[in-house]
Amino acid sequence: MLNYTIRRLMFAIPTLFVISFIIFAILDLSPGDPTGNLPLTIPPDVREKIRESLGLGQPFPIRYLKWCQQFFVNEPLNLIENWTGWTIGDGERLRVTSWSTRSPVVDLIAERMPQTLWVVGMSYVVAILIAIPIGVISAYRQYSLFDQIGTFVSMVGFSVPTFFTGLILIVVFSVNLGWLPSVYDTTHKVTDWSSFWVQVRQMAMPTMVLALATTAQLSRFMRASMLDNLNQDYVRTARAKGLRERSVVLIHVLRNSMIPVVTVIALGVPAIFGGAIITEQIFKVNGLGALLIIGIQGADIPLVQTLTFLFAVLIVFFNLIADLLYGILDPRIRYD
Amino acid sequence: MPDGAEPILDVSDLKTIFRTRDGEVHAVNNVSFSVAPGELVGVVGESGSGKSVTMMSLMGLLPSPPAEIVGGDIRFDNEDVRKMNPTRLRALRGGDIGFIFQDPMTSLNPVFTVGYQLIEPLRIHLGLSKKQARIRAAELLALVGIPDASKRLSDYPHQFSGGMRQRVMIAIALACDPKVLIADEPTTALDVTIQAQILELIKGLRQKLGMAIIWITHDLGVVAEIADRVLVMYGGQVVEHALVKDLFARPQHPYTRALLETLPRVDGAREERLRSIEGQPPNLSAHPSSCPFAPRCGHVHDRCRSENPARRMVSAGHDVACFWSPPNAG
Numbered sequence: 001m002l003n004y005t006i007r008r009l010m011f012a013i014p015t016l017f018v019i020s021f022i023i024f025a026i027l028d029l030s031p032g033d034p035t036g037n038l039p040l041t042i043p044p045d046v047r048e049k050i051r052e053s054l055g056l057g058q059p060f061p062i063r064y065l066k067w068c069q070q071f072f073v074n075e076p077l078n079l080i081e082n083w084t085g086w087t088i089g090d091g092e093r094l095r096v097t098s099w100s101t102r103s104p105v106v107d108l109i110a111e112r113m114p115q116t117l118w119v120v121g122m123s124y125v126v127a128i129l130i131a132i133p134i135g136v137i138s139a140y141r142q143y144s145l146f147d148q149i150g151t152f153v154s155m156v157g158f159s160v161p162t163f164f165t166g167l168i169l170i171v172v173f174s175v176n177l178g179w180l181p182s183v184y185d186t187t188h189k190v191t192d193w194s195s196f197w198v199q200v201r202q203m204a205m206p207t208m209v210l211a212l213a214t215t216a217q218l219s220r221f222m223r224a225s226m227l228d229n230l231n232q233d234y235v236r237t238a239r240a241k242g243l244r245e246r247s248v249v250l251i252h253v254l255r256n257s258m259i260p261v262v263t264v265i266a267l268g269v270p271a272i273f274g275g276a277i278i279t280e281q282i283f284k285v286n287g288l289g290a291l292l293i294i295g296i297q298g299a300d301i302p303l304v305q306t307l308t309f310l311f312a313v314l315i316v317f318f319n320l321i322a323d324l325l326y327g328i329l330d331p332r333i334r335y336d
Numbered sequence: 337m338p339d340g341a342e343p344i345l346d347v348s349d350l351k352t353i354f355r356t357r358d359g360e361v362h363a364v365n366n367v368s369f370s371v372a373p374g375e376l377v378g379v380v381g382e383s384g385s386g387k388s389v390t391m392m393s394l395m396g397l398l399p400s401p402p403a404e405i406v407g408g409d410i411r412f413d414n415e416d417v418r419k420m421n422p423t424r425l426r427a428l429r430g431g432d433i434g435f436i437f438q439d440p441m442t443s444l445n446p447v448f449t450v451g452y453q454l455i456e457p458l459r460i461h462l463g464l465s466k467k468q469a470r471i472r473a474a475e476l477l478a479l480v481g482i483p484d485a486s487k488r489l490s491d492y493p494h495q496f497s498g499g500m501r502q503r504v505m506i507a508i509a510l511a512c513d514p515k516v517l518i519a520d521e522p523t524t525a526l527d528v529t530i531q532a533q534i535l536e537l538i539k540g541l542r543q544k545l546g547m548a549i550i551w552i553t554h555d556l557g558v559v560a561e562i563a564d565r566v567l568v569m570y571g572g573q574v575v576e577h578a579l580v581k582d583l584f585a586r587p588q589h590p591y592t593r594a595l596l597e598t599l600p601r602v603d604g605a606r607e608e609r610l611r612s613i614e615g616q617p618p619n620l621s622a623h624p625s626s627c628p629f630a631p632r633c634g635h636v637h638d639r640c641r642s643e644n645p646a647r648r649m650v651s652a653g654h655d656v657a658c659f660w661s662p663p664n665a666g
Contacts, residue, residue, distance in 0.1 A: 236437065237435070
């Protein structure tokens, strides 16, 4: 298993370089001008100077290699300096810098990360906690009233987009009932119980909107997986051994059914970091999704390049995690 | 086997139906039989004749709905199984009655070790501690002929061959010293050499442990080799019941006779083609009002189509559900 992990990590390096190059090439080919949002009164030759100052005057391969150096060498060194307080070299090096804000991209991401992790991550946890019991019960009592309601709610969660459910929730809970705030206050700090309660209230709606969509998907997955296993011969064996029905379902069947579901859950984790672009917009959560949208609109190529590449890293990494979990949960799979 | 011994399992007039969306299926119709301690009863019949369903339903192993026992009496050790509460029923399953299933490749849970699956019934029914259960589990594996038993406890089912997995299944069934062992086509999925090994194993265990065995099979050769008595099932009912030597010497029911004729013979001239029984097993959508074998029977007459024959005695310990008597009867 360790050998396999190391081999996969080694393979990930060239993969990620290729991905970073493709992202860079696509962004370079895409139309969009970083000076496009500047006032029209700026004369063309000044605009050209601005572009050159951003490094756009250099040829494509040089720009790519410079980004690589900034991202793979300078940024990690900078992180190490911040954590340890050491100074490596003269401490002066060029970081990946946003064109529109002129601040280092990594700092921008670090600023936005907590909101996204709180809201989107919490919605994922809530979704898993709801979806697994629903899936288990729906499968065990197939075609019962519970299963029918679960199927209906899942269909709604699947088919109704978040910008619709989000607005419905705002109309009901913020406008009509006035229970929950419709805007997420990013600057809110949790210091005591009452401010924690404020945080919970402002998280409630975006979390629920996202959790509904994820629950719909995961519970269907769980149900299908349970149904696959409930009719297996080993379940009959477990019953013939005189086990309680609860042990049969929650030990023998669930353990087998979790194998594909855990994989799906692991593969979904990178999407948390990606943020929920639409939901973040609706509830004004200043997360990574919102950051990416701003970057795209302003043709802020370093920002978009770095964010997209980080998502790619997470996807590659969690693919590996999913494969390893598969190997741990299913003894028939061995990676040697 | 001794005559007049108190039966350990006594089933009379068992009726099980499946209520499906397309109507009812009468899978088990008035099946009666009994097994005494130490006896080995073979149950034969073609696919869909209700052999497995009978055994599964009397243990409550069929999913309900759709399956439902609508009539009959099941007594285990003079205790009414149908009136047992769920706790007692669970103690019966795996504790007093062991099961071996047909396909050893799928009957073990792939994600748990063999040891775990073997220890489970020991802990529930006998209340052993983990340590004691592990020792006993290793003994059981050794008993069924698995070498290096205590080491193999931590192996997973996929690390065993088919024959070895069936041995594990047998070990699980025997874990709590059951009084009755129900073996549902335990050798069907195995090749003949492994089949012979498993038969030898069961014969030996039966002598050693003295339990009653119900052996479901569609292989008459296996029955001839190991059974004391035989039940022949057709269309969800018992059509003939006899001591094994009586059944092979003087088969009464046309179906039994046809089954025996399908066996290729070693002596005599080789036939051009293997014999088979023409026609299909009956559709069981209603309670039988005629003999279920009538459409395929060579000795059919009008009464067979209007009345379902009851089991009648032909000699001591030999009964048949048929109006017709073969010419050599006696």
